[in-house]
Amino acid sequence: MIFAMLRVMALSLIRDRGALAMAFLLPPTIFVIFAAIFSGTSGDELELQVGYTVLAPSPVTERLETALRAEPGLRVLSDNPVDEAALRSAVEAGRADAGILVRSALDSPSDEAPIVVFVDPGKAMAGGIVAGQVQRLVAETLPEIGLARTAPLVEQLVGGFDPGQSARLAAGLEAIAADAGDTPAEGGGLVAQQVVGGGGNSGGAVTYYAGAVAILFLLFSAMQGAATLIEERNSGIVDRLAVGPAGTDVVVIGKYLFLTAQGVIQVGLIFLVAALAYSVDVSADPLAWLLTTLFAAMAASGLALFVASACTSKQQAQTISTFVVLVFSAIGGSMVPRYMMPPWLQDVGWYTPNAWTIEAYHGVLWRGEALADLTGSLLPLALTGLLGLLASIAISRARLRL
């Protein structure tokens, strides 16, 4: 009897392609995505994009640049930002995950660290990683720098070197420089970190996650709402409307508008909580925030209606929706920041509305970008929404023609 039940369950699973996909395709897919992300963060594949700017070029800074470019964990921008402002701008705009500024001679003792790592607060972990990498590279490839910076301190402590000692110290530093890479040394006090951006009035990490969570739930609720299209098809409501002047277009368009409006309210609530609990401020440019929210909701609604109209049953739609939302959210940065992903996965992420939504919110709320600067992020969202809607209308019309 137990075997009979087992057989029923097995046959039901085998004959339900959606359940099969959920049971056996989604878990490895999500695993692959997360494995790619977290193996990256553990060091094997992580490649952070960095900008490198030197205010006073020297042979030492050239050696550091060579070492940085040779480091597999870093991708140095091909064109070095010309000055500090350009470097900060590259980090704020997201073109670089972190910026390395060499602001004074590395081998001269000074009160301030000669190297500063700029980082966006939404990518704080990237700053720590890059600072650590720079420290290590200096220690491995420029070991004389550490000694050169500490020698004057030692000289001060011992009451000064005589000329012979000074000559031997200089010769020793030259020899270490010649054998660079063989003698690890400490590079303490070389690198400092600075947070950049904040043109808007909000916390960078919070704005990142507010946007990430907003698009995740926009997708979930839109998928759920769009599934009523299938209920209406199955209950004969669409049959009834097919002979009326409205046809199925009004059904799809009506749902699109409703889901978009619902999405705007939903995101509004998320940002209300973010404002009350974390002081996220949308008041600086409410129009830009509203448009970002509107386009994100349109993208989620279009995508959801496309899935619902393409599916033949509610069960199938639920399966595919879950699949789409989880995969898009994982790849698009709603679960884990995209900079932590391997480069190929970051590139794939641009094919999800999540990545564009997060980018747009970060632009509005953290970088304080104007509406014109957001066009590049809003356009893909608007296109996704529009194409999803048109596809849904076309499929719904085609379904009426049997």
Next chain:
Amino acid sequence: MSANRFAADRGEAVLEVDRLDVRFGKRHVLRHLELEIGRSEVFGLLGPNGAGKTTLIRAICGRVRPASGDIRIVGQSNRDRHTLHHIGLVPQEIALYMHLTARENLDVFGALSGLSRSERRQAIAWAAHATRLDERLEERVDIFSGGWKRRVNIAAAILHQPDLLILDEPTVGVDVDARNELHEVIRDLSAGGMAVLLATHDLDQAEALCSRVGFLRGGVIGPQGAPRHLIDLAFQGGKEVMLELRRPPEAEGRAALAEAGFMPSHNTTIWTTLGMVIDETLTGLSARLESLGSPVREIRVREPGLDSLFLHLARNEAGPDR
């Protein structure tokens, strides 16, 4: 709004189906189908599952492109989308929004039928009255019984006063009282001038309600006409006779029954014949069966109905060996 807006046109053909052929790939689903329904006529489209009833309804509603033939509604081709607005469709399913009240549902479907707000107010009042729904308009549909849901289902289809009302199994799952009330509703709508196409498996319903019926089998529509006329034509005044035997007959008994036109039902002790003229043949057969060890327990004689005609047509189609 008046239920008699069609009265002047009584008798005019509302639906004309002319040599309709529908194919799905290589499969011929409807063949050379001819059908005409006039105002105030209730036409019963009868047939087993898979006969093509749903395909015909979809073709009339413009959802299936015919391979050949024409469909006209109030004289206009249904290929013109505007012509479809003369149709009111009552799907077999309860095609309503369950969380809305009856009035809210009617308001939604009225708006989707293109009625203005003031037209909708009048239309809802008229449709609610026509379907005896007035007293429960403000209640949510999901708490209604099957019969009440069916009333709202019909009301939602007649808001725009269509010339042709298509009902697909309108009384499935309702009790006898509710069914009879729905019959009254349909009769009244027909009397008001609507042409009604009723697709049903329920032959008693068709006989009670339809002015004409047509049997659809294998994509071909058979004889059409008034139920009583078709029955009389098929059975020539004969009766439907059922013999219940005490024991299943042996070969000789089976031969005697077959010779008299009887066929076994699912149970070999029950044999029926259609269109039998009651005379001494039945007495002789009874005596013969008794002598062969299968005495008759009960003889039932009744006027043949549409179910008898349906069986008769099925047997004729299957051939004499069946």
